[in-house]
Amino acid sequence: MTHHAIHRDSQMQACIDACTECHAVCLETMNYCLSQGGQHAAPEHIALLSACADICATSADAMLTGASVSPVICGTCAEVCRKCAQSCERMGDDAQMKHCAEVCMRCAESCATMVA
Numbered sequence: 147m148t149h150h151a152i153h154r155d156s157q158m159q160a161c162i163d164a165c166t167e168c169h170a171v172c173l174e175t176m177n178y179c180l181s182q183g184g185q186h187a188a189p190e191h192i193a194l195l196s197a198c199a200d201i202c203a204t205s206a207d208a209m210l211t212g213a214s215v216s217p218v219i220c221g222t223c224a225e226v227c228r229k230c231a232q233s234c235e236r237m238g239d240d241a242q243m244k245h246c247a248e249v250c251m252r253c254a255e256s257c258a259t260m261v262a
Contacts, residue, residue: 158209161220161256165206168227168253172199175234175246186243191233195246198230202253209260220260227254 154162176195179186205223208216231250237243 154209157259161260162206162209164249164253164256165202165209165223168249169199169202169206171246171249172196172202172230175242178242186237186240191237194226194230194233198226198250201226205257217261220257224254224257224261227251227257 172195176192176199179192179195185191201219201223205216205219207213208219213219227250231247231254234243234247234250
């Protein structure tokens, strides 16, 4: 355990975990979407999944390092995650899309609690 981990509260640790999970799920979903083709592989949808994965990683990193800008990054992360969830929900009755949307919404809600 790093010395910073001792000082993090459970709400921040939960947000770090949500961001880390969302990062992984968005990357997995992006790969899935590209393999599906059609609307799943639409450039805007793929770009949103990529941006969501990136901002989730950045948000987790900022919290892990204790960066003073982490609330700002978390606010942006919450917004991007919501947009990504909406994009995934528009893909219809697809288990991977539903899973990604749920993970993105959980991350958005968790990040929203970190905004000062």
